[in-house]
Amino acid sequence: MPVDRLLPSDEAHDLIDLVRDVGDRLLEPIVDGHEKAETYPEGVFGALGEAGLLGLPYPEEYDGGGQPYEVYLQVLEELSSRWASVAVAVSVHGLACFPLFTYGTDEQKQRWLPDLLNGRLIGAYSLSEPQAGSDAAAVACRAKAVDGGYSVTGTKSWITHGGIADVYNAFVRTGEGAKGISCLLVPRDTDGLEFGRPEEKMGLHAVPTTAASYSDAFVGADRLLGAQGQGLQIAFSALDSGRLGIAACATGLAQAALDAAVDYAKERETFGKAIIDHQGLSFLLADMAAAVDSARATYLDAARRRDAGRDYSRAAATAKLVATDAAMKVTTDAVQVLGGNGYTRDFRVERFMREAKIMQIFEGTNQIQRLVIGRSLAK
Structure with a gap:
C-alpha cells in the first residue's frame, strides 16, 4: 500500500509519483528473477539515471536534481520497497558523489560530477579493507608519491558495485597516522587495478560486492580530492x-x-x-x-x-x-x-x-x- 507522505512541495509529490511508476514498471517485474539467479540487472541504473534519480540531492548546475535530503531519502525508501539491492546501490552512488562535490575543486567538479549525477558514470565507495572495517584509521592500502601522481598498492574490500562502477573513491595511505590518509577518485580501467570475484552474500544478490587489488596502479595527481591527508x-x-x-x-x-x-x-x-x-x-x-x-x-x-x-x-x-x-x-x-x-x-x-x-x-x-x-x- 502506498505510504501517505507529507512532502514539502508539489514538485516533490510529482517526483514520488514518478519513482512509484518507475518502481512498479521497471523494478517490480524483474526483482525476483535477478535476486534468485544472482544476476546483475543490466540497464536498470542507466534507466534510473535517465529518469533523474541518481543525483537528486545535488545542485542542478551539475545536472543534479536540486532536491532537499528530506525528499531524496523518501525516494530511496520507495526504491527499496521494490528492490533493496538497487536502492542500496543508488545510496552508495550518492555517497560516492559526496567527496567530489564537497571537497573537489571547481575544475574537478566540472569534469566529473555531471556525468555521475546524470548516470552516465556510476560511482562506488572504497574505504574498508580486510583489516580496516569499523577502524577506518587502520587503512593500509598505500599510495606512494611519484612523478605526476601516485602509485597505489594494496587491497580494498566490501565494495558495492565493485568491478561494475566506473569510478571509486579510494581512501589510501599517503602518510602515517590518522592524518596520513587521502582520497583518490580512481577510474575502473586503471592499469594495475583488478577486482575479485563477487562475495557470496546472504542477500542483496543482484548487485555485486567485491574486493579490489592495486598493484603499482598509477593514479594522476589531478584525481586527489581535498588535501593530502584529509581522507578520514x-x-x-x-x-x-x-x-x-x-x-x-x-x-x-x-x-x-x-x-x-x-x-x-x-x-x-x-x-x-x-x-x-x-x-x-x-x-x-x-x-x-x-x-x-x-x-x-x-x-x-x-x-x-x-x-x-x-x-x-x-x-x-x-x-x-x-x-x-x-x-x-x-x-x-x-x-x-x-x-x-x-x-x-x-x-x-x-x-x-x-x-x-x-x-x-x-x-x-x-x-x-x-x-x-x-x-x-x-x-
Missing part, C-alpha cells in the same frame, strides 16, 4: 549522509515486509476468519507498523536537520541504528506472520529478512552507531 575527514563526513541513505533503504525494506504480512493476513483464514482479525496477530502487525513509522520519522528528523544546515551526525547515527534494527525485527516478524510459507522461497519475506541483516552492518555497524551517540552524550 572526507570519509567520515560522507558517512553521515550515507547512514541516512541506509536508514531510508532499511525503512523501505521494512515497509515492503509489513505490506506483504498484512496482505497475507487478510487472505489467510483460521478458525473461520482472516488471521488479521485474531487479536494476537493484529497486535504483532501493529507493532510492526509502529516500528516502520518510527524509523521513517527518525530518518526524516535527521534529514531536516541536514537540510537546515544544523549538525546532524548524532541524528544520522540514531536514524541508522533505529531504522536498521526496526528492519531486522519487522522482516523477522513478517516471516512469523506467514508461518511455514514465510520460511520458503516462494514468498519474498524470507529474502527481506536476509537483506535486512546487512543493513545493521554496513555504513558503520550498529555498535559503531551506539559509539557515536555515546560520544556525543559525553561532550
Whole structure:
C-alpha cells in the first residue's frame, strides 16, 4: 500500500509519483528473477539515471536534481520497497558523489560530477579493507608519491558495485597516522587495478560486492580530492549522509515486509476468519507498523536537520541504528506472520529478512552507531 507522505512541495509529490511508476514498471517485474539467479540487472541504473534519480540531492548546475535530503531519502525508501539491492546501490552512488562535490575543486567538479549525477558514470565507495572495517584509521592500502601522481598498492574490500562502477573513491595511505590518509577518485580501467570475484552474500544478490587489488596502479595527481591527508575527514563526513541513505533503504525494506504480512493476513483464514482479525496477530502487525513509522520519522528528523544546515551526525547515527534494527525485527516478524510459507522461497519475506541483516552492518555497524551517540552524550 502506498505510504501517505507529507512532502514539502508539489514538485516533490510529482517526483514520488514518478519513482512509484518507475518502481512498479521497471523494478517490480524483474526483482525476483535477478535476486534468485544472482544476476546483475543490466540497464536498470542507466534507466534510473535517465529518469533523474541518481543525483537528486545535488545542485542542478551539475545536472543534479536540486532536491532537499528530506525528499531524496523518501525516494530511496520507495526504491527499496521494490528492490533493496538497487536502492542500496543508488545510496552508495550518492555517497560516492559526496567527496567530489564537497571537497573537489571547481575544475574537478566540472569534469566529473555531471556525468555521475546524470548516470552516465556510476560511482562506488572504497574505504574498508580486510583489516580496516569499523577502524577506518587502520587503512593500509598505500599510495606512494611519484612523478605526476601516485602509485597505489594494496587491497580494498566490501565494495558495492565493485568491478561494475566506473569510478571509486579510494581512501589510501599517503602518510602515517590518522592524518596520513587521502582520497583518490580512481577510474575502473586503471592499469594495475583488478577486482575479485563477487562475495557470496546472504542477500542483496543482484548487485555485486567485491574486493579490489592495486598493484603499482598509477593514479594522476589531478584525481586527489581535498588535501593530502584529509581522507578520514572526507570519509567520515560522507558517512553521515550515507547512514541516512541506509536508514531510508532499511525503512523501505521494512515497509515492503509489513505490506506483504498484512496482505497475507487478510487472505489467510483460521478458525473461520482472516488471521488479521485474531487479536494476537493484529497486535504483532501493529507493532510492526509502529516500528516502520518510527524509523521513517527518525530518518526524516535527521534529514531536516541536514537540510537546515544544523549538525546532524548524532541524528544520522540514531536514524541508522533505529531504522536498521526496526528492519531486522519487522522482516523477522513478517516471516512469523506467514508461518511455514514465510520460511520458503516462494514468498519474498524470507529474502527481506536476509537483506535486512546487512543493513545493521554496513555504513558503520550498529555498535559503531551506539559509539557515536555515546560520544556525543559525553561532550
